[in-house]
Amino acid sequence: MSSFKIFDIAGSGMSAQSVRLNTVASNLANADSVSGDPNNVYRAKHPVFQAVMGSPGDLSTAKVNVTGIAQSQAAPETRCDPGNPLADAQGNVYAPNVNVVEEMADMISASRSYQNNVEVLNTSRDMLLATLKLGQ
Amino acid sequence: MRTSLDSYLGIHPQALSLEAQRNELLAANLANVDTPNYKARDIDFQSALATASGNSAAAPSSALPLSPSNSAAQSGTSAAAATGGSGNGSAIDAASLKYRVPMAPSLGGKTVDEQLEQSAFAENSVRYQATLTLLNSALRNLMTAITGS
Numbered sequence: 652m653s654s655f656k657i658f659d660i661a662g663s664g665m666s667a668q669s670v671r672l673n674t675v676a677s678n679l680a681n682a683d684s685v686s687g688d689p690n691n692v693y694r695a696k697h698p699v700f701q702a703v704m705g706s707p708g709d710l711s712t713a714k715v716n717v718t719g720i721a722q723s724q725a726a727p728e729t730r731c732d733p734g735n736p737l738a739d740a741q742g743n744v745y746a747p748n749v750n751v752v753e754e755m756a757d758m759i760s761a762s763r764s765y766q767n768n769v770e771v772l773n774t775s776r777d778m779l780l781a782t783l784k785l786g787q
Numbered sequence: 788m789r790t791s792l793d794s795y796l797g798i799h800p801q802a803l804s805l806e807a808q809r810n811e812l813l814a815a816n817l818a819n820v821d822t823p824n825y826k827a828r829d830i831d832f833q834s835a836l837a838t839a840s841g842n843s844a845a846a847p848s849s850a851l852p853l854s855p856s857n858s859a860a861q862s863g864t865s866a867a868a869a870t871g872g873s874g875n876g877s878a879i880d881a882a883s884l885k886y887r888v889p890m891a892p893s894l895g896g897k898t899v900d901e902q903l904e905q906s907a908f909a910e911n912s913v914r915y916q917a918t919l920t921l922l923n924s925a926l927r928n929l930m931t932a933i934t935g936s
Contacts, residue, residue, distance in 0.1 A: 664818030713815035
């Protein structure tokens with residue numbers, strides 16, 4: 652039955668948003684993981700979403716797919732901290748290019764989108780259950 | 788006297804199936820609310836129902852503006868075209884499936900407005916419940932007529 656596709660669609664949305672939440676958690680957890688080598692420092696990760704259109708005979712399905720995780724190409728932040736055991740010859744350490752404020756906003760957006768999909772799922776489930784009781 | 792069950796139930800079975808499919812479309816729009824370049828899609832419910840019930844004279848009227856082509860909705864970007872037949876028993880064909888005209892352009896090229904889609908989804912589920920109630924009472928009437936009690 653066609654209504655069961657909603658479970659697939661909303662499920663793919665929930666899975667994509669949880670991948671996004673995972674990358675936010677990873678970025679926030681590593682926001683202060685400094686390194687002595689600018690090429691070896693943690694870089695902010697962001698998922699890339701893509702809509703998956705249904706086959707030509709199937710017009711309405713458009714699931715979400717996470718096609719990959721992109722790493723931010725922004726330069727790492729240089730901090731002068733000679734006392735740090737990881738500091739290089741100039742006394743510098745390199746902090747990840749994670750923008751904490753941006754990550755927090757991203758987290759709220761992901762959580763709201765996840766809730767949206769849960770709401771769609773709940774409504775569709777109620778509708779299906781009501782349809783099952785038709786004629787009783 | 789012969790009464791066909793189809794004519795007894797009237798337009799409601801078609802309406803129910805159409806509402807279920809519209810809910811699917813709106814769920815897809817809501818799932819893709821963060822997908823760049825995604826073009827929101829919807830059906831013009833009035834005209835789709837008129838087509839499904841064999842009365843295509845009704846004028847299309849929709850609360851939300853819809854465009855028949857993706858390019859009119861937003862130019863310069865590409866998305867999968869809404870092509871395909873209605874051979875799978877679906878009441879929605881390529882002609883009635885349309886793209887949402889965005890109220891404001893967005894940076895990522897997507898035309899999904901979360902609040903609009905949410906309210907359309909809520910409205911459509913209420914429609915579905917209403918159709919279900921009408922169908923239910925029609926069937927109950929029939930049962931009363933059969934059992935006579």
